[in-house]
Amino acid sequence: MLNILKKSDKRTLIHEGYELLLLSHVNELKGVDLERLDGFVIDTASEKEAYSIVKEVRTHQNIQVSLLPLFINNMYSLSNEIMINTDGTLDAVMLSSYIQRIITINKRISTLKSPRNFTHENLIQFKTLAFLYSRNLLLTPVSNRKSLIGYEYPFISLFYKNNEAISLLKNLELAQKNNYVSFKLEDYVHLCKSCTSNYLNFRECCPKCSSIDIISNDMVHHFVCAHVAPEKDFKIDDGLECPKCDKHLRHIGIDYDKPSSIYSCNSCSHEFQNAEMKALCLDCSTENTLNELLEKTIGNYKITEIGEQYLFKTKENATKQNDVVPIGSLNTNLFKLLLNQEINRIKVTNGNSLFVKIHFQYEQLALLNKDLKQDLTKEISTIIKSYLNPSDVLSANSYNNYFLLLPETNETELKRLENIQYNLTKLLTDNLEGTQQQIEIHTHKILGTDSLTTFF
Numbered sequence: 175m176l177n178i179l180k181k182s183d184k185r186t187l188i189h190e191g192y193e194l195l196l197l198s199h200v201n202e203l204k205g206v207d208l209e210r211l212d213g214f215v216i217d218t219a220s221e222k223e224a225y226s227i228v229k230e231v232r233t234h235q236n237i238q239v240s241l242l243p244l245f246i247n248n249m250y251s252l253s254n255e256i257m258i259n260t261d262g263t264l265d266a267v268m269l270s271s272y273i274q275r276i277i278t279i280n281k282r283i284s285t286l287k288s289p290r291n292f293t294h295e296n297l298i299q300f301k302t303l304a305f306l307y308s309r310n311l312l313l314t315p316v317s318n319r320k321s322l323i324g325y326e327y328p329f330i331s332l333f334y335k336n337n338e339a340i341s342l343l344k345n346l347e348l349a350q351k352n353n354y355v356s357f358k359l360e361d362y363v364h365l366c367k368s369c370t371s372n373y374l375n376f377r378e379c380c381p382k383c384s385s386i387d388i389i390s391n392d393m394v395h396h397f398v399c400a401h402v403a404p405e406k407d408f409k410i411d412d413g414l415e416c417p418k419c420d421k422h423l424r425h426i427g428i429d430y431d432k433p434s435s436i437y438s439c440n441s442c443s444h445e446f447q448n449a450e451m452k453a454l455c456l457d458c459s460t461e462n463t464l465n466e467l468l469e470k471t472i473g474n475y476k477i478t479e480i481g482e483q484y485l486f487k488t489k490e491n492a493t494k495q496n497d498v499v500p501i502g503s504l505n506t507n508l509f510k511l512l513l514n515q516e517i518n519r520i521k522v523t524n525g526n527s528l529f530v531k532i533h534f535q536y537e538q539l540a541l542l543n544k545d546l547k548q549d550l551t552k553e554i555s556t557i558i559k560s561y562l563n564p565s566d567v568l569s570a571n572s573y574n575n576y577f578l579l580l581p582e583t584n585e586t587e588l589k590r591l592e593n594i595q596y597n598l599t600k601l602l603t604d605n606l607e608g609t610q611q612q613i614e615i616h617t618h619k620i621l622g623t624d625s626l627t628t629f630f
Contacts, residue, residue, distance in 0.1 A: 187215060189269045192276060194245070200226040209236065213243035213276055215264055219250045228259045232332050237301060241283040241308050243276050258316055258328040261309070282308040286485060293553045294601065295341070295560065299349050302330040304485055306355075306477040313346075313475040315360060322457075323363050324372045325472050337593055340370050341560040343470055354481035358474045364467040366455035368587040373456045374467075378437075378449035384461075385441035388449060392432045396423060404436055404445075460587065506577070509569035510626055513579055521622030528617055529629055530578035530591065532558070534602070535612045550602075557597050561590040577629075591615055 185196040195211050197203065198218040214231060216224050224246070234240040245264035246252055261279070264272055286304050289297065305328075306313055315325040323339045327346075334342045349355045363372050377386050391404040394414070401418035408414040414423040414430070423429040438445050453462045504512070516527055534554075551573045558568060558576060567579040598613050618629065 185217075187266060187269060190273060192273060194243075194264075194269075194276075196247075197227050199223055200230050203227070203230055208234070208239045208242075211242060212280060213245065213261075215266070216244070216246045216250075216252070216256075216260070219252075221253055221256065224250075224252050224256050228256055229332050232259055232329060235288075237286055237288045237304060238283060240301060241279070241286070241304060243279050245272070254316065255318060255320075255326070258326075259332060279308050291549065293556050295345050295348075295556055298330060298333045299345050299354075300485070301333075302345075303349070303354055303477055303481050305329045306475075307482055307485060313355070315472050315474070322369075322371050323365060323470065323472075325361075325363065335593075337369070337589070338597075340365075340468075340470075344560055346475060349481070350475070352480075352484075353478055354484055355475040356478055357471075358476075359471055360474060361472040363470050363472055364453070365470060366453075366458060366460055367462050367466045367468060368460040368584075369455060369458040369589050370468060371455055371457040374453040374462070375456055376451060376453050379452050380437075380439035380442060380444055381446055381448075381450040382444040383439060383442040384450070384452070385439055387440040388437050389440065390435050390437055393434045393436055394423070394430050395433050396421070396430050398429070402433075404438070405432070458586075458589070504567060504569045506569050506571045509567060509577060509579065510630065512567055513620075513629065514626055516579060516581060516620060517622065517624050520620050520624075524622070525582060526584050527620045528578075528580040528583050528585065528588075529620055530580060530618075531614075531616045531629075532576040532578070532594070532598075533614045533616070534574035534598075535614065553601060554598060557601060558594055561594050585617065585619060588617065591617070 187194040187196060192212045193210075194213045194215050195202070195206065195208075196215050196217045198216075198220075200223065214227070216227055218224055218227075228244065231242070231244055232240050244260045245262060246257065246260055248263040248265050261275070283304070286308075289300055292300060302313070305311070311328075313327055313330070315327055317324060318326045320336070321331075321339065322336050323343075327342070330342060330346070346355070350357045364374065365372050366374065378388060379386050380388050391406050393402060394405045394408050395402045396408075396416045396418070398421060399416060399419040401416055403417065405414075407417050408423065415421070416423060421429075426432070434447070436445055436447055437449050451464055453464065453467060454460075455462065513529065519525065520527060551570075554576070555568070555570065558578070562568060562578070563580075565581050569577045569579075571577070595613050595615055602613075
């Protein structure tokens with residue numbers, strides 16, 4: 175028998191001792207002992223409220239709560255963006271038919287515990303693996319025009335802002351590298367080198383002046399005199415005439431053929447056989463050559479036996495994770511050597527490279543004990559690294575000083591530094607209570623006239 179109970183301002187569905195909390199507003203989660211519940215039912219037609227409920231539940235600090243069954247009342251039709259993060263729709267009248275599913279999910283999550291001493295990224299990875307395990311699901315990408323990369327993933331995407339999609343993909347790639355998940359390719363995405371957006375407009379350009387104002391002309395080959403020239407050179411009022419021998423060309427395949435085409439630029443009059451393809455980012459207006467685009471793989475992830483074993487060895491793995499996260503990519507002396515080489519390269523090539531210094535003005539950091547300081551420093555390093563390109567270099571000479579070398583990077587391509595600053599501020603504010611945290615990020619365009627004393 176189904177009972178709908180109202181306790182103060184809270185509504186619950188109860189059947190055979192199993193209790194689901196009905197939610198029409200995210201504030202209804204407050205003041206409730208969520209751990210005693212068996213699940214939730216979204217009971218609103220509002221997309222905004224439904225998404226807030228999904229995000230609040232799925233990103234809850236307690237893994238036992240974040241993984242609880244979450245349904246949508248089948249009276250409401252909500253977007254796929256919300257649906258993929260739930261366990262589907264629920265007919266309240268037929269609640270008994272959902273009980274076995276609720277039991278199965280809750281039985282699986284009851285054996286899991288929130289790990290301690292995990293970095294932020296590793297905790298997200300752990301929770302995502304637990305979500306897949308508790309539902310026996312594939313992590314399948316879903317196309318979404320609102321997403322910076324054109325795709326989003328159930329559950330894990332809730333932990334990242336839209337401009338942090340690269341960090342999300344790196345986290346999944348790390349899980350694959352550790353054999354926690356298997357991967358099946360579904361698609362490739364190509365992203366802007368500056369802002370990592372895939373909202374790109376591909377255009378053919380003049381290789382000399384980069385103008386897009388180009389036209390294509392067929393090449394004409396006259397069989398009799400072997401003259402080859404653009405078709406425009408053959409055109410007369412009543413047809414085609416060879417500019418070399420003055421004969422009329424009447425029949426293609428008999429008098430002439432068109433073996434290829436040639437481009438002409440209306441801006442600089444340059445003629446060329448092959449146009450250069452470029453991709454204009456419509457989000458940040460950066461012009462990318464095809465070689466500069468970031469290529470990322472998109473596909474399905476399935477938890478492996480090793481991944482399941484990892485879920486139940488949290489204490490052991492927490493130690494391993496702390497052991498493998500380096501504070502900096504290079505020691506300062508080696509970093510200075512690479513920086514000096516980059517100065518010499520800029521002197522010859524006039525390229526664009528940047529030096530970045532990240533400094534933490536946190537007096538409380540100095541008061542932490544050695545272990546806590548090391549753990550927090552590793553977390554800081556992990557966040558910074560998640561926004562770096564393969565050619566970038568990270569170094570640190572103390573717990574509050576970090577140095578970045580960003581080769582071939584313009585000052586207009588520094589949106590990622592804003593993301594780093596935001597996430598580092600959030601990390602330290604969350605961990606060091608009662609203080610006004612401040613992070614300074616200084617950038618310097620490397621010049622051929624610079625020396626190491628410019629930076630240190």
